[in-house]
Amino acid sequence: MSTAPETIRTETVGRVGVIHLSRARKLNAINGQMMQEATEALRAFACDPAIGAIVLAAEGRAFSAGFDLKELAEQKLTTAEQWGEVLRADFDFVMQFWDCPKPTVSAIHGHCIGGGMELAVSCDLTIADADTLMGEPEMKFGSSIAALVLPWLIGPKQAKELLLTASDQVTAQRAYELGLVNEVTHGGTHLQRALEVAQAMAGYSAMSVQMTKKAINRSLDIAGMRQALLAAIDTATLIEANVRPENVEFERIRSTEGMQAALAWRDAKTKT
Numbered sequence: 001m002s003t004a005p006e007t008i009r010t011e012t013v014g015r016v017g018v019i020h021l022s023r024a025r026k027l028n029a030i031n032g033q034m035m036q037e038a039t040e041a042l043r044a045f046a047c048d049p050a051i052g053a054i055v056l057a058a059e060g061r062a063f064s065a066g067f068d069l070k071e072l073a074e075q076k077l078t079t080a081e082q083w084g085e086v087l088r089a090d091f092d093f094v095m096q097f098w099d100c101p102k103p104t105v106s107a108i109h110g111h112c113i114g115g116g117m118e119l120a121v122s123c124d125l126t127i128a129d130a131d132t133l134m135g136e137p138e139m140k141f142g143s144s145i146a147a148l149v150l151p152w153l154i155g156p157k158q159a160k161e162l163l164l165t166a167s168d169q170v171t172a173q174r175a176y177e178l179g180l181v182n183e184v185t186h187g188g189t190h191l192q193r194a195l196e197v198a199q200a201m202a203g204y205s206a207m208s209v210q211m212t213k214k215a216i217n218r219s220l221d222i223a224g225m226r227q228a229l230l231a232a233i234d235t236a237t238l239i240e241a242n243v244r245p246e247n248v249e250f251e252r253i254r255s256t257e258g259m260q261a262a263l264a265w266r267d268a269k270t271k272t
Contacts, residue, residue, distance in 0.1 A: 007034035009059070010041050013195055015052040015202035017045030024060025030115050031068040035093045046100055052202025052209070056097065056123055057107040057191050063132070066114025067146070073251055080241040087236050090115060090146035091229070098122040098149075098217065101210050103201045107194035108132050108181075113168045118147040121180050124213060125197060128172040128181040129190040135168030141266050142246050144236035152225050154178045 009020040019041045021028040028034075045051045058064060067090060077083050097104045097119065106123035112134045120126055120134075128134075138145055150159035158178050162170065175181045185193050201209055220226075246269070254262035 005037040005041070007031070008037045008041060010045075012051070013055075014199050015050060016055055016195060016198040017041075017048065017051040017053075018055045018057060018195070019045075021056075021058035021064060024058075026068070027062040027065035027111060028058045028060060028116070029065045029068040029070075030093070030119070031071045035089070039093065039096065042096060042100060046102055051102065052204075052206060053103045053105065053198035054100065055105045055107060055191070055194050055198050056119070057194065058109070060110075062110035062116075063106075063108040063112040063120060064114075064116025065111055066116045070254070073254060077240070080237050083240040084233070084237040087144070087146055087233050087240065091233055094118045094122050094147040094149075095229070098124075101214070102206075103198070103209060103213055105194045105198045105201075107191040108134075109188065109190055111168070113137060115146055118145070118149060121153060122147060122149055125194075126181040127183050127185060127190045127194040127197065128175060129188060130172050130184055130186045132172040132175070132181075132190075133168065134170040134172075134175050134180065135166070136163055137166045137168040139164060139166035140269075141250050142239070144239040145232065146236065148229055148232035148236075150180075152220060152228075154180060 005022075007021070007023050009022045011018045011020070019038055021030075021034065021038070023029060023031070023034060042054065045054050072086070075082075075086070077086060094115065097106075103125070104123040105125045105127065106120040107127050108120045109129035109132055112120050112128075112132055114136055117134050117136060136145060136150075145163065150162060154162075162178075170178075172181060172184045176184050183193065250262050250266060253265050
């Protein structure tokens with residue numbers, strides 16, 4: 001007998017399957033349990049002939065603060081092999097929403113950063129509430145990107161702007177202008193709008209929608225996207241397996257004073 005998921009909540013709205021990230025007290029930080037439970041939910045919706053599209057949303061005041069740094073630190077990874085396994089698991093988790101045969105729509109709000117941003121923009125469509133703040137702050141503490149999809153979505157110049165400056169204050173409007181989100185809503189209506197878009201797609205010919213999505217994705221793979229993303233994992237593994245003074249100090253502060261103190265130290269250190 002299977003137990004009810006603890007880190008997500010699912011529901012069906014018409015012909016749309018909805019996955020809600022549900023670690024609100026942790027700003028929906030993505031831990032191993034969430035990855036497993038969300039993966040099982042996505043696969044179930046993908047296999048259900050009654051479901052034509054899938055929406056990914058989140059409870060609480062943020063879509064996601066990214067991968068759970070506390071859980072990652074507790075694993076005490078030291079070798080390139082260990083880091084490679086973790087990064088590939090993170091990559092596979094994010095990219096399954098891109099690879100899902102049925103169209104996926106993310107409905108985001110609040111902070112949507114790091115792995116949370118990668119997850120959101122790897123869905124086929126992204127609807128953002130006006131209060132959304134996006135970004136990838138990994139460079140601030142010498143870390144790496146698990147799924148380097150940004151160059152393929154917004155181009156190299158814009159990807160370098162976001163990644164190398166490590167900004168985590170990219171507004172929904174700016175993300176829309178860059179092409180990271182498809183639509184900006186107001187007043188917390190992002191989920192309602194995402195459901196409307198998903199319902200429309202679910203009402204069309206399933207074969208037509210799914211094969212068109214596959215053709216679009218295949219065109220990017222022919223251009224080299226998949227090989228480039230896998231090569232980027234190798235680079236990320238080298239970054240993470242290289243012991244860096246800033247990471248050692250970050251972990252020391254996190255373990256002795258807590259995550260908030262560590263993040264405050266990081267932000268103060270990189271403030272210009």
